[in-house]
Amino acid sequence: MSRRRSHANDEIRRIPDSTNDANVGMPASHGSFHLMWRKFRRHKLAIAGGVLLAALLIGVIFAPFFAPYAADQGNLRYSYCPPQRIHFIDSDGRFHFRPFTYRIVKETDPVTLRLRYSEDKSVAYPIRFFARGWNYTVFGFIKTNLHLAQASEGGTLYLFGTDQHGRDLWSRILFGGRLTLLIAIGAGFLSGLFGAMVGTVSGYLSGAPDAVIQRFIEVLLCFPALPLWMALSAALPRNWDPINTIYAITLIFALLGWPGIAREVRGKVLALREEEYVTAARAIGVGRGRIIFRHVLPQAMSHIIVSITTAVPGLMIGESTLSFLGLGVQPPMATWGALLQKAQNIQTLAQQQWLLIPGLFIMITVLALSFLGDGLRDAADPFSRF
Amino acid sequence: MGGYLIKRLLAGALTVLMISFVSFVVITLPPGDFGSALEQQLIRIGGMSREDAAQLAEQLRTQYGLDRPMIVQYGSWLAGILKGDFGYSLRYRRPVAEVIAPRLGWTILISVSALLFSLIFGILPGIYSATHQYSVADYAVSFFSFWGLSMPSFFLALVIMYLLIFYGGVRNIGGLFSLDMALRPWSWAKFVDFMKHFWVPVVIVGTGGTAWNMRAMRANLLDVLGAQYVRVARAKGLKERVVVNRHAVRNAIHPLIMHISMSLPWLIQGEIATSIVLGLPTTGPMLLLALQDQDMYLAGSFLFLISVLMVVCNIFADVALAWVDPRIRYE
Numbered sequence: 001m002s003r004r005r006s007h008a009n010d011e012i013r014r015i016p017d018s019t020n021d022a023n024v025g026m027p028a029s030h031g032s033f034h035l036m037w038r039k040f041r042r043h044k045l046a047i048a049g050g051v052l053l054a055a056l057l058i059g060v061i062f063a064p065f066f067a068p069y070a071a072d073q074g075n076l077r078y079s080y081c082p083p084q085r086i087h088f089i090d091s092d093g094r095f096h097f098r099p100f101t102y103r104i105v106k107e108t109d110p111v112t113l114r115l116r117y118s119e120d121k122s123v124a125y126p127i128r129f130f131a132r133g134w135n136y137t138v139f140g141f142i143k144t145n146l147h148l149a150q151a152s153e154g155g156t157l158y159l160f161g162t163d164q165h166g167r168d169l170w171s172r173i174l175f176g177g178r179l180t181l182l183i184a185i186g187a188g189f190l191s192g193l194f195g196a197m198v199g200t201v202s203g204y205l206s207g208a209p210d211a212v213i214q215r216f217i218e219v220l221l222c223f224p225a226l227p228l229w230m231a232l233s234a235a236l237p238r239n240w241d242p243i244n245t246i247y248a249i250t251l252i253f254a255l256l257g258w259p260g261i262a263r264e265v266r267g268k269v270l271a272l273r274e275e276e277y278v279t280a281a282r283a284i285g286v287g288r289g290r291i292i293f294r295h296v297l298p299q300a301m302s303h304i305i306v307s308i309t310t311a312v313p314g315l316m317i318g319e320s321t322l323s324f325l326g327l328g329v330q331p332p333m334a335t336w337g338a339l340l341q342k343a344q345n346i347q348t349l350a351q352q353q354w355l356l357i358p359g360l361f362i363m364i365t366v367l368a369l370s371f372l373g374d375g376l377r378d379a380a381d382p383f384s385r386f
Numbered sequence: 387m388g389g390y391l392i393k394r395l396l397a398g399a400l401t402v403l404m405i406s407f408v409s410f411v412v413i414t415l416p417p418g419d420f421g422s423a424l425e426q427q428l429i430r431i432g433g434m435s436r437e438d439a440a441q442l443a444e445q446l447r448t449q450y451g452l453d454r455p456m457i458v459q460y461g462s463w464l465a466g467i468l469k470g471d472f473g474y475s476l477r478y479r480r481p482v483a484e485v486i487a488p489r490l491g492w493t494i495l496i497s498v499s500a501l502l503f504s505l506i507f508g509i510l511p512g513i514y515s516a517t518h519q520y521s522v523a524d525y526a527v528s529f530f531s532f533w534g535l536s537m538p539s540f541f542l543a544l545v546i547m548y549l550l551i552f553y554g555g556v557r558n559i560g561g562l563f564s565l566d567m568a569l570r571p572w573s574w575a576k577f578v579d580f581m582k583h584f585w586v587p588v589v590i591v592g593t594g595g596t597a598w599n600m601r602a603m604r605a606n607l608l609d610v611l612g613a614q615y616v617r618v619a620r621a622k623g624l625k626e627r628v629v630v631n632r633h634a635v636r637n638a639i640h641p642l643i644m645h646i647s648m649s650l651p652w653l654i655q656g657e658i659a660t661s662i663v664l665g666l667p668t669t670g671p672m673l674l675l676a677l678q679d680q681d682m683y684l685a686g687s688f689l690f691l692i693s694v695l696m697v698v699c700n701i702f703a704d705v706a707l708a709w710v711d712p713r714i715r716y717e
Contacts, residue, residue: 215397219404222696224651226658227673227689228412234677234685235415317538321659324540325674340541344663349548356548359541366536 036302039379046375049368056365060177064136066148067171068157072332073134074165075156078104080352081117083161083169091121100126101155114351125155161354163342172339173358179246180335181365184316186250191257191315192308198258199265200300204273204292214266217259225256229318233327242333249328253315261307268303272296302380310373313366320362336362390708398701405693406467410460413686424476467690473683477675482687485672490691492562492668496661497653499584500592501646507592508599509642515600516607516638517630527600534597539656543590543663550586562666587664591656595649599642606638613637640711647703650696 040046059066086099103123107116131150137143151157160169202213232252236245272278273296281291320337322328324344329335339358343349349356425443428434434442454462466473472482515527562583563576570576610616611634619629661670669688676684 215400216404218397219401219408221648222401222405222651222700223408223689223693224654224696226655227692230658230673230677231412231685231689232415234680235412313536320538321540321655325659325662327674327677337538340544343544346547346551349544350552353548356541356544359538359544362538362541363533363536366538367532370532370536 033302036379040375043375043378045371046378049371049375052364052368053372056177056368057181060174060181062138063171063174063178064138065146067168067174068133068147068149068151068159069168069171070134070136071172071175071334072167073171074167075162076166077106078156078158078162078166079164080115081106081156081158081162081166082352083354084156084158085119086127086159087124090124096126098126098129100124101151101157103154104156125152127157128152160357161352163339163355169339169354169357172334173336173361176334176336176339176358177361177365179329179333180316180319180337180362183246183250183253183319183329183335184312187253187257187315187319188308188312190250190254191261191311192304194254195258195261195307196265196297196300196304199262200269200292200297202262203266203269204288204296206270206273210266213262217263220256220259221263223256225318226321228256229253229322230325230327233322238330240330242330245330246333249319249322253319257311257315261304261311264307265300265304268300269296272299275299302376306373306377306380309369309376313369313373316362316366316369391705394701394704398697401697402694405697406464406690407460409686409690409693410463412689413463413682414456414459416680416682427476467687472687475676475681475684477679477681477684482684485684486669486688486691489667489669489672492666493654493657493661493670494695496584496587496591496666496668497650497657499588500653500657501595501649503588503592504595504599504649505642505646508596509603509639512600512603513607513630513635516604516611519608524604527604531597531601531604534593535601537593538659539590539594540659540663542593543587543660546586546590547664561664587657587660587666590660590664591653594652594656598645598649602642602645603638606641607634610634610638640707643703643707643710647696647700650699654692654696 064070081104084101084104086101087096088099089095090100101124102119102121103125104117105120107118108114109116128150129148131147132145133147133150135143135145149157158168158170160173162168163172198213198217202210229252232255233249236248240248278291278295281295286294319328319335320340323335323337324340326338326341329338331338336358340355342352343355343359422443424446425439428439428442429436432439463473470483472486474480475482475485478485511523511527511530515524518524562580564579564583607630611630613634616629616634619633620626624633657668658670658673660666661668662674665671669692673685673688675681676688
């Protein structure tokens, strides 16, 4: 541990912040963030993770554009319809430039009484791209009804199948991803803010206040997060507005997310406060607050960002678990974890395997976030291996 | 060593005290109290008249001291715990201690087995991966460790349950025994049956830790293998096996021991989620039911017990670490 910290110190001495390094003689463009970006770029997986995450963010921010159906738009005629195939070649072997879906026919198996869906190849519905559909607003003020893809009149477009109420799973994944990412990133940001504050104060003051804060953090870290999250969100009034529940859950996650971040930031600040430029600032009589905010915090910033990025995947898994257990976000809102609720029933799962798809989205997103966090950590602290 | 131990124990006791307070806050969080919950239950299920129920609830409030200020209540709750009385579970209609004890045993058994599983199946591939850097196996280990860390245990449990039932030919996955074995006394046949069920939660709970250990072991060992004393050991002409096993691994494993105590919350967390999906008779489903029914004495006491367990394990881990690494003692 100590070896790593001394390495980190060396690195900081070599790459001071561009704002106060006139003595080093480096061009201004080679500031620490520039060097970090160069390091980060070499981390191929982190780049891939970042690109994937950006795509996901665009997908969920403009969810109504990418979603063929509204989040709660159900059609009970197509309850538990399996994923539909998109065709380019029709039954006569002709290629169509515009992909199409066939009409789905529902029938009941005479022996098992199960529902069975099949394609009626005589009726094809071409998919309309950049088509007009249901209305929505972007950013709360742009009213539009433009969608990436819509089935033509009378047809259906269920890319990932439907749930019990005949709601399109792909659309619900997009809208659910919005909430999932909002809660995880929001909670990560809040924990980062609070953790950075406590960590900086604790690390910079050191001595008795530091000891008290550290003991308190140790106690909080002793609690297994999931049971406490479960207990706190179960205590939320059931008759609350779903929006308020979302805010409350974000806060609950932040409540247990900050101690880990505070600890990491404290370690960093503890090393920084021994730096010569901080001693120099203290010697010329700069106030405590100004030292913290002007000299220590900017240097610790990259580490704070890294801590937040590495905390978000855990928060996301926690939120998914909570929602999966029915203690998180309440219907009609649904995060990815809540979308998996129905898959818990083994009979349902036997017939409708596509209900597991939201789980793949959780996995991929967590993976992308971990890769990104890894790359950022390497960039911020090039001597650590993970 | 003795002084270190005493210091550690004192800090632990203080932590337990603070944990008990947070747990008590959780108990008192939901609107209404034990009395009003019981009152509702008596009217709804017991068919008691409103007045009788209110009277009985009031009597119970006095008996449990719920009419006194919160800090006094906290004191008596704490005093009760010291005597082994954790309160009364509404959901199970039994003292909390009786409900938790057998379930906690299973939870600990599954968590500890998962911990051992993750140590064995994390460290060995980690060593192999570090000594064969950039080989196919190394990439496989890296891939697995990323995959394992990004898989929520409840989702892994769902997928494994699905695979076992539809491709593995297992008929009854819920529980730790087959239906016909559950009530029989312990025998070899029952043990075999138990193991057939037991490995499933162990593997699911252990996957995350296995992935972490692989990654940590690989990274630590790579660090240590670059150290000068390893080069010296090689220069002395020692066999590569001795260099790795006797010199490098011993130093690379310290951070992992330190991490055991930190990984406990994750184990418990995974165990709870997995048990709920698989329907195991452990504390997971119990906690969920308790929270759904606002059976707060059960939930709060469980939270307290599990956190105390965590503190105890932390102390063990710290002492173990001080024992293998003398530098810690003189910090």
